[in-house]
Structure formats: C-alpha cells, structure tokens
Amino acid sequence: MSTFHFTLPVSDEDIKKVRIGDIVYVTGLVTTGRDDVHHRVVVSGKDSPVDLKGKAIFHAGPIMKDLGDGRYKIISVGPTTSMRMEKAEAEFLAKTGAKIVIGKGGMGPKTTQGCIDNTAICTIFPGGCAVVAAEQCNDVEGVEWLDLGMPEAMWKLNVEEFGPLIVSIDSYGGNLIEDNKKLFAERKEQALADLKGKLNYMS
C-alpha cells in the first residue's frame, strides 16, 4: 500500500503508478458532479462548463452558504453513493478527460472498463466525514449549472491535500469494493447456514 500526493491536473504516468488499496491526496481544482451533471453531459450531450481534463470529479452534493456577489462559503461536503453514476461514468470520463473520480461505496464493471480505457482511477473519501472534507477546501472558485439546485450543481473547489482517498478502481482493472463484495457474499452464505434452525419460532 502506497500513498501519493498529486497536484491537479494529473498525468497518465502518475495515474499508472496507482493501484487499488493505495491512498491518494490531491491538491488543486476538484469539481462536484453527481446524477444530474452526468445526465446532462452523457445523456443530453452537453459539454461540461468546467474543464475537467486531468482533474477530479467529486460525487458530492455540498451545503453552501451564499455570501452574495457570486461568492460562496463551503459548510459541508462529502461523498455520495457513486454507484448511482455507474451507468454514465465511463462515458463521462471519455468525454471530459477527468482522471480521478471521488465518491463512496465503489463502482461497477462499466466504470472499471472506463478507467482502463481512459487511464483513470476511482477513489473513496470516508463517507459522512463532510466537515473534514470541507475544511480541506481553501475556497469555492465558482459554480456552474446552479439551475440544477444546490446538491446537483457543479461546484469548483480549490482543495489542498484532499483525502484520504482510498483507491477503489485502478487503471488496470482492479476493483477493491467488488473484490470485497465477493468476499462478503461468501461469508453471508456461511452466516446464513449458521443461522439454520435457530430462528424456528413457528414450530
């Protein structure tokens, strides 16, 4: 297990150094985007208003405080369930050139293939740790597509040493959470077998 500190935009060479189970910290521009942003880019075919080449897309719907004059203060931002973006992520990476996905709970085979094809990685920020994440953001550079509502808009965050980001999918087809889920499925069968006959309240 290695730890990497990347400044965004990140190069393919750097992405290739990373394997599942490694930990990454990023510095630079991280942009939030979840269901609606993916839908707009992939299904509706609109171009991302933020240049994401080599950068990070963060599956997150933050709480922002409007300070007026287009300025915002970040209150709380943490990862949302990445699996919801599974349908669209591979195409999103191809279209935008984003290299690092930040979210929680892992993603599926389509995204795994997308990470191979686009030399990208998926990472997980510890879920529910939204104040820690917010405090790693130096400022909010701006917002795009605010018409989607606060949680769904694209918030441009300048982050410093943002992490720990645990690498769940690497650019070689490794998928940490899918591996874990297989293990959980096996252990589940064993646990259910052990329960057999113990919940017989009907006899």
Place this chain on the structure above:
Amino acid sequence: MPQDKDTVEKLSELISAFICYAAGHLPDDVRQRLDEMSKIETEGFAPQIYDCMRKNMEMADILARPSCQDTGLPQFFARVGTKYPYLDEVEASLIEAVKKATIRAPLRPNAVEVFEEYNTGNNIGSHIPWIDWELVPDSDELELYFYMAGGGCSLPGMAKVLMPLEGYEGIAKAVFDQMTTYGVNACPPCLVGIGIAGSAEVAAKLSKKALLRPVGSSNPNPKAAQMEKLIEDGLNSVGLGPGGFGGKLSCMGVNIEQASRHPATLAMGLSTACWAHRRAGIRIKPDYGYDFFTHKGVTL
C-alpha cells in the same frame, strides 16, 4: 380554537434549535458504540476511517456545522399527550422549525417534488417534513423524535411480504442480502432496523421505529431479542468494516420491532441508519421546559 401565533413562534424556536444541534451531534449511545467499535477495528483501513470519523465529529462540534452534508429528509415521530395544551400548534411549529433550521444549521435542501421534479429549496414539500403521530393518553407532554433520513442510508430500505413458510429465516436472508450489497453504500457501520408484521407498510414503519430505539437496547420479547443478537452476530461475521472496506464488525446493532401478523402473511421491513445516525429525542413540557434525552446535558 384558532392557532396561536406566539405559541408557534416559541415552539418552533425550540424545535429549530433542537434540529440544528442534532445535525451536528450524534446521540450519546451512537457515539459510545462507535468508540467501542473503533477499539476493536485495529486492522486494514479501519483505523484511518474511524480516525476520520472522530475528527469529523470534533470539527462539526467546534465549527457548529452539520456533520454530514446530507442532512436528509426531515422526519418527525411525535408522541403527543392528549392533554398537551398546544395540540393545534404542533404541526405548524414542526414545519416552521424545519424552515428555520434549513437556514440556520444550514441544512441541505433535499425535498424534491415528485412528478414536478424540482427541489423546493427549503426542505418543505408534500408530506415533508414527514410527521408520524401517536397519541399518549393522560400526558401533557410532547415527545418528539427527529430523524434525518439520508440518501445513502435510505437506499438499503425495503419491505416485502413473505409466505409464512419462508419463516424468520426468510427475513434474515432478505436482511443479509441487502446489507451485504446496498449496505456497503450506506456508510457502515449501520444500525439495522427490522419490522415484522402482517403487511408491508406496517413492517416498513416499524423498521424505522426500530431505528429510534437506542443502540445496544434489546427487544423486551426474549425471542425477538435473541433474533436481534443472532442477526447482529451473523452480520458482524461478514465483516463489512467501516465504509465497507472490511473489518471485524459490520453494524452498530440490530433492532427489531413487531406487530401481530396475519396467519397467511409474514411481512418484513428493513431500514438502516448510517454511522452518522442523526436521531434526536426530546420531551417538551407545557412550560417549554424540556428533556433532551438522546443528548444528555445539552442546553438548547
């Protein structure tokens, strides 16, 4: 009697403060269990994740901010004394309190109108805040539970009606199936709430009520308590670990609530609470004195 504006103002101020505090502070029982679990989870990614969780709780307290950005859909479970003097004002006060807390905490606007498909922007929507009513005879108090139903932790939720011959093992199987798949996305370690009844909606509601029971409490029925323990131990043997990264444990606990079933049905419901289990309980007296019993010693 017409609704009294002063009462709504006073009551909503208190409840708004209660919501704001709950957004940033987990209840005592949850904090204690997380602390116990972090001492057992000493391998792999677990220590780093528990560390991040601990830091998050501290910072949320110091900075007075919601501890998770997903402040959920607001849900109230009200147990109102039939002699509570402000019955007419309770509902209006709850709605007003959510409006105020949305600005003050601030909470993330999460109420999306179905069909119209837009976010109302203030956490008020059709049937939102969700209010569940229960009457308590001979009481002059208002007992309120507030729960923030986040997206990730609502996702494993389900209800279905089993054939009785599928038995209680059928219930266990459904719980294990959900927790080992969707549960990974629900920011584990979760508290698992199970409802058992005769129809789906009763089972579902009881499963949420089960989440309002303290972590570490047992169902008063010894068989139900045994089932809670068996499922908890079984889930822990799967070792989801914090965040689903693997570990020695899976959940904060399993709570079951039950209602009589129909001879021909065995309905089950499942609700899960993430580690950031923002449940808060308060008992409010007619003179606005209160007992914030989930967060001992806190003054609002």
